[in-house]
Amino acid sequence: MKRFAFDFENELINLESEIDRLKSIKQLSKEDSRKLEELEKIYSEVYRKTYSNLTPWNRVQLARHPYRPTSLFYINRLFKGLQEIKADRRYPDDLSLVCFIGEYKGKKTAIAGIEKGADSRERQKRRFGMPLPEGYYKFIRLLEIAEQLKIPVITFVDTPGAYPGIEAEEKGQALAIARSIQKMLFVKVPTVSFVIGEGGSGGAIALACADRIYVLENAYYSVISPEGCASILFHDEKRAPEAAELLKLTADDLFKLKLIHGIVKEPLGSAYRHPEETLRNIDKTLENALQEISSKDVEQLLKERHQFFINIDRNINNLVK
Amino acid sequence: MKRFAFDFENELINLESEIDRLKSIKQLSKEDSRKLEELEKIYSEVYRKTYSNLTPWNRVQLARHPYRPTSLFYINRLFKGLQEIKADRRYPDDLSLVCFIGEYKGKKTAIAGIEKGADSRERQKRRFGMPLPEGYYKFIRLLEIAEQLKIPVITFVDTPGAYPGIEAEEKGQALAIARSIQKMLFVKVPTVSFVIGEGGSGGAIALACADRIYVLENAYYSVISPEGCASILFHDEKRAPEAAELLKLTADDLFKLKLIHGIVKEPLGSAYRHPEETLRNIDKTLENALQEISSKDVEQLLKERHQFFINIDRNINNLVK
Amino acid sequence: MNDRIKTNLKEDILWLKCSNCKEFIFKRIFEENLKVCPICGFHYRIGAYERIEMTFDDGIRGFKSLFEDIVSKDILGFTTSEPYSLTLEKNREKSGVKEAVIVGTGKVKGYEIAAIIFDFNFMGGSMGFGVGERIIRIFNYASQKKLPVFAFIASGGARMQEGMVSLYQMPRTIIAVEKFKEETRLPYVSIFLNPTTGGVLASFAYLADYIAAEPNALIGFAGPRVIEKTIGRKLPERFQRSEFLLEKGLIDKIVRRNEIRDFVSWWCRS
Amino acid sequence: MNDRIKTNLKEDILWLKCSNCKEFIFKRIFEENLKVCPICGFHYRIGAYERIEMTFDDGIRGFKSLFEDIVSKDILGFTTSEPYSLTLEKNREKSGVKEAVIVGTGKVKGYEIAAIIFDFNFMGGSMGFGVGERIIRIFNYASQKKLPVFAFIASGGARMQEGMVSLYQMPRTIIAVEKFKEETRLPYVSIFLNPTTGGVLASFAYLADYIAAEPNALIGFAGPRVIEKTIGRKLPERFQRSEFLLEKGLIDKIVRRNEIRDFVSWWCRS
Ligand SMILES: [Zn+2]
């Protein structure tokens, strides 16, 4: 079976396959043995080449990589004793957005994640991480519980966007997102958001208006998908790589624009090759973030949260000549 | 066409029919003329007899009388420039519970009413005044608007109860009622409730937890319908009149138990024969009530609202020997 | 599914027949299994003190029942074949509790909690003044003592023998819940048991932060018979059962009886 | 239904053909009728200043445009066939407005109001920094001057040329709305025009106390083409139109253009 590979990874994946093939042979010929040695020598060089100097489009591709860890991967490992909050009590549960109360370093924490699903059956069930209005209303309920229990809220964002469907529109997708943003902006407890894969416009920002917003090195966070942008600008979705460049959607660009609080590093080769190390980086970032904001009193916290968004004009005026 | 009549009104209605018949004859015979004169003499006596000394069951019957004015009758006449609040923005509008912003004596007011409908087509459409969860959630939205605009809330209650159906249960009827009561108890503006016809248990109290609660003289407000009570107690719905007696569900009884703030008088013959006069009585009561409570500051208002409910034990201990 | 099953089984028999799966089960095993059928998992209805015995660290001895003197009285002079006061007496004898709810405190896995435990054997767990008042008191008490509140609900709704005084327990208990939430940052968790309907469900019970239910419990605002009468047809089998509510997004979780101590103590942790 | 209809009609013609009902209508009547077809009632799209002219007591003269100097800039260096700064210039010329939204104050039937009026002719009424900032400023201004706020929305959503800065106008404007609501007891009312979609709808626009829409306006989070692509089939004719939204419980009212002055002034009364 051919492994999944994006264009820019092709050379590397082919090398890997060839190395694996040779390794699987029980009695290697002299020639093959030499070849394997040679291949292994160049492998590390190609690996480095492939994952250094990634373009914004490459990062979008990595953000969407089918093997990339999804929200539940991190949630299940970072938090103990997860108790799930199911549904908004007006509609059946939306599995594309999961909510829990759990324990982080021995302390109760509210957790939400937009979950794409780990395999194709799961993905179907979870609508490929595209929430319905009831998903956002469930998240609002989680925020209300967090407020009542006075516990911090951690969110994991990984969505191509809110679900664009008939049912979603009929149930008021726009209002659900507006209310989700509103509640997140005014919730009286510390909040931390991680964009771990796709940060697709309105559907993503609904869970990302936190006291601390982090984007993973190979995640993206964008006002529109590169394809959507290319289709409007160039009438050609295939020019998405150019659009990805224009949109300044990488963690690096967003941090330079001061639109996020930090970048979570991924090891060379990205999260899908190094999930545990990426997890550790998130863990470290989260611990530090909570330490920074947990001691603040609510009034100060909200004031700073609002100023972060309101004051983007200062930064912008500095950036535009 | 025979007019609608409850058993206890039969004699009166028959008299009316006979009088009307005689009056419609162009050239009355001497005998008929004498008969009409006689009938008119006894009519007023029968009228008085019929409507004095009404039993609790008679009042339940009058509360359900098909010609009795419904919420919209009062709302349309008491308030000017009605702007309707439609739906809770998550489900299609529930027509059994209507919400408005209107003007009362020149001042903006929030108004809600459970509406049975005036004719049979309307009644079908309005589910005979039995709200669905979305009706109560719409009412909660009205309360939020009233809070934002700092305007008083007036409610009109006329319901056999919240709708008992599959759809209603699936959408969380119980939680909708709990939240409606909760919001009404804590809304930061003055509130006045009128039980104008049927005050059917949970579905009614969801709109009747106000600073001032009034019940019309021939309305009823009960924990269970007399039929339901009779069916449990006696295994016989037909013994509802006895149950009505036991339940202490009339305005008079409730006022004696100090469970309501006052009774709105109806002219002899009840609201269905004298809608305009009943309207005037409601108007007067409402004006006085608003005068009493509008000047209080919010904290005092809520404190008193809560104490009214919490302190019913004092009254009860006085009542029970 | 049969809701009314014989639980007060005669002492002299060793085997019971499960009314759900019709299998014969050893009585001792049934008792050890917290009155859950070991074969089909059917959760049999239990009284408040049975619940206390199996939930608290030292069972009934580890539980402090509070506000025992608060009970309902015959406010309205409600007399049918017997006066309501006699009905109350009879129910006290039958159920072994003085009111349809027991409130108090005790430890679960070492954590002190305040608890509300309904007894369906007492007038169908119906809420009149006594029940409402006890609930108000325990919320106030929990607020003072900084204890989380756990409500084990089993109730047919408001108690009609006290008329509108019963219905008024809905706003009264809701005020108590809200004051508790205002004054503490502690969890209030409801566990719906079989059955939970009417005015209890539609007031304080549903306003918990988190809601769990035992398997197959009947939970709804209107009783199934009322609904069938209104809509003029039979209801589907699973309608208004815990699993149905979970599917419809109306509760958060189903907890089996043997998981309840873990569940409760989870909410008590930091 | 045709959304994109020619409204910039040549001066020299007296008759127009309604693109909706295909009837010929007298141009002067059409103008007097606030650019609503007198035969079929179709509401044609109008610019911000046309809206101002027909809404305020003394038309444009009665309106004070505020924060005119706040406009979007090319933050990201967004250059395709032309730089974004040139796109902005071109749109200014084309539409006659400097940004996709006009904010200011004026009187309607004697009542002073603060207004937010989108111009769809300027880059599809898209919200970038300039639009968001103007909205924030007018909410703050209205709060200081104690004026009710009326928002006339017509927007395709966030403006992609400013990247995430545009998306951040969603939380920014929401903060402004909430501050206004915290500081005043005055109404904030939205009127959705054709079309209203995306990030504008999903932020400050939908958080109004009351929401009306002009007839037949396209209103939705996702655009119809995106939805059709996702679900793989054609959408029903009336889907996402004002009347559909009213039916689904998503808006409160439909107001015809000639009712808007009455509607606005109603909210201003005591
Ligand atoms: Zn069994």
Ligand SMILES: [Zn+2]
């Ligand atoms: Zn036309």
